[in-house]
Amino acid sequence: MTLHREGKGSIIIAVVLFLLINFCTYKLLYPSYPIIFYFLLIVAAVVLGLVISFFRIPGRNYTDSEQAVIAPCDGKVVVIEEVQADEYFKDRRIQVSIFMSPLNVHVNRNPVSGEVVYNQYHKGKYLVAWHPKSSTENERHTNVYRVGNKEVLTKQIAGALAKRIVNYLSVGDQVKQGGEMGFIKFGSRVDLLLPLDAQVKVKIGDKAIGGITEIAHW
Template sequence: MNYPHPIIAKEGWPFLAVAVAAALIVHFIVGVLWAAPLWLVALFVLQFFRDPPRVVPSEAGAVLSPADGRIVAIEATQDPYGQRDALKISVFMNVFNVHSNRAPVDGTITKVEYFPGRFLNAALDKASLENERNALLIDAGGHTVTCVQVAGLVARRILCYVKVGDGLTRGQRYGFIRFGSRVDVYLPLTARPRVAIGDKVSATSTILAEL
């Protein structure tokens, strides 16, 4: 296990506290029926910000999924952040997925770049280059891996907790995107995909590809 953080993501604590407090106040002042919608909101917030532990695969050369969700793209394309030809694998997260982002490989961060942008549906291909996003370039033992957090139609806040020079280990939590989003991973063209479009994946425990 690689899990040095709470099961409920710290990013959700303020939202959960407000939702539960509002539900309790209405519950005790007006009654359970009036409070029921607020309790449902609190339950939604609780499930959205859940952040369960995951087992980190030990397979050498494995690139792990940085997020929970569904594979929406696997293609040879240009990595606009690393200026190279690359294999791109994209994971789309809906509002019911865990939104904690985790490192796909062991390595050192060589570049962090933030881009303001639009808030299109993150399932669309053009969201990769037009939406608000934050890109990490990781030197993974001679291989460059680019990991891009992309905001979505509902997601309006990208959080990234690492900087240039920081070391990452596979499965390490490095960021969070609130309320629906996407993560694009750019790999060397020689990488071999281990997933297919439409597959459901889990952060850390699913192997996306082999370097």
């Protein structure tokens, strides 16, 4: 396991705060209240561990299949439905949404290999990620990938805790399935919009593993 480059600043800040807080609590509490000091030390260590864990990149053997659309992130499948596309596409599409909790790996990955033909950032709100309107009203970053005559759209969507979306792609990029699309800090969701003839391979409630789980075949 390695740590993602997006975590460098956050981890440094967390370590500095950890040392500062525990230095102060040691001076103030340890002589008279050592039990309280040790309790606060444990709490601070758990929080620091969660921050470091948030930016982890576990070692994985990623799926490589021209017929598969893979999960762009870790998380729980919360939406599978036919929708009218509201961006880029003008027709109806199958939407698959994956919710990421703060405990999930937060690297976002390309669901297919192909050309990036659309890349757009949208300012917006910070509704909870499972809110039905979060796909259209929250801060988000949209990409469209073209694979032959097929296209798939992804939306990185900010949530109530997620305050920063990072996207590494540009129009014209030729990307590899499982490569890094971007990163969302501190919990959110990613939507996929698929052609109606795509065969969805997951169901609501399934746990998706980014870069590995096959979301659909085409």
